[in-house]
Amino acid sequence: MSRSDVLVDADWVQAHLDDPKVVIVEVDEDTSAYDKNHIRNAVRIDWRKDLQDPVRRDFVDQEGFEKLLSAKGIGNDDTVVLYGGNNNWFASYAYWYFKLYGHESVKLLDGGRKKWELDSRDLVAEVPERAATQYKAKAQDTSIRAFRDDVVAAIGNLNLVDVRSPDEFSGKLLAPAHLPQEQSQRPGHVPSARNIPWSKNANDDGTFKSDEELTRLYTDENVDLAKDTIAYCRIGERSALTWFVLHELLGQSNVKNYDGSWTEYGSLVGVPIELGAGK
Amino acid sequence: MCGAKAGGPDLAGVDVASETIIQGSVTRDGEPVNGYVRLLDEGGEFTAEVPTSATGQFRFFAAPGTWTLRALVPGATVDRKVVAQQGAFTEVAIAV
Incomplete structure (x- = not known):
């Protein structure tokens, strides 16, 4: 594992905005940040609503994770690029979560949303449509x-x-x-x-x-x-x-x-x- | 976007007496700036960071003592030292 396997910079993301095998995912502490704007073609995962069990204090289970990713249009062979506010805190949390459930190709956008904003790169309000998938998660890697x-x-x-x-x-x-x-x-x-x-x-x-x-x-x-x-x-x-x-x-x-x-x-x-x- | 609002965000619903609040706004030529504000402790270590609101405002719930606010906006970084007290809110206007 090297840095380039797990971390991409903004130029890489810019070059893959329309790549059908790359899914850009915003995960923020402030879950409404996505509504204001986001990187073009990025989908949202809400760390609180989507990733936590609604009753017990625990994660969504394997089946719940499969449902979530299927609904978001993320396939098992897609490369997922995570980014978010607050220096990627929650994007890192989601990264760890994707690894916990065995997703093969996950990367973080270095600097997250902040670096993207400080570089004055484009953000849009338009929400992309992605066709649902049949995602299969692995058992938790404890x-x-x-x-x-x-x-x-x-x-x-x-x-x-x-x-x-x-x-x-x-x-x-x-x-x-x-x-x-x-x-x-x-x-x-x-x-x-x-x-x-x-x-x-x-x-x-x-x-x-x-x-x-x-x-x-x-x-x-x-x-x-x-x-x-x-x-x-x-x-x-x-x-x-x-x-x-x-x-x-x-x-x-x-x-x-x-x-x-x-x-x-x-x-x-x-x-x-x-x-x-x-x- | 409407203009910058003086001071920090509205304190309705916040238990001011038990909190140590540092808040304010970030402006450039009187207009709000979208960016980030970091709160650094007495040793200069990162304690928290928030994005500014659409009206350039920010707020922290700190503890009594001396802190540094660092505004990060496209093309500029500005530091301000502040002293915060419990039960009072410290207002800081940062022009970048």
Whole structure:
């Protein structure tokens, strides 16, 4: 796996806007952003309505994912290019999701919607029509998904990477600062977790740093790349971006994203929590 | 698009007393600019980022302390230092 297999730039997307085997998909935290405008021929996936179970806290199941992709007109042999706002947080989350259900060819647009906008590239309001497909998903690949017991077992043993901002890690904030702070869970972080904010992976315009810079970022923070790693954040979307960096860009084999993340861990009874800045 | 609105977005429905709000607008020659605003903590580390609204406005729910706002718009980047307090909202007008 190399960078060009998983990441494309805006020029590549521009050149493939009318390619029938390439499906461009916008996934945003602000799910109404697509309504205003989007890259021409891009379809939308709503991370909240389309990707979550409507009742339990979990993902849509294999069958639900098949239905979703079939309805969106995405075929098993299509190349899916994901992009979104907020530096591709939710596009990375969707990328991880496509991999979880075994989609072969998925790529991220480097810099996402922000870079596209800052470059003043065209966005349109017109929604494309795509014929429905008969999509077949694979069973969930749980080698890339961590659950709460995996996290508790990893304390002091595996690499735990908390990708939230330093103020969320220390317990000063409970959510990213563009969201209201009222939350029920306890503040803090999982003991032994290293605080390596997701933002250190990216430049201001949202593009990823070079492989050399990224490797240095993790080794300088004492992440032992020979060990397995679990990344988490608040709800698993920012840590999906860090998962993308470690697993897809840097080719680390044993990296899991803990999608329960702090909203689950910080609400568990009896688990250890550490407060304060990183050591 | 209509012109820029002074100040941040409407605070209706927001529990101002319990939040530490930093908000405002980004303009160029008095007109709203579509772009992004990042909130950086005292150490200069990224804390959050929002796109500006159609009227150039933005809002953050922070914690008391000193912060840096960084406006990113096509062709320009502008930083502003702000001090935020709980229960009050800090208004910042950024011209780029």
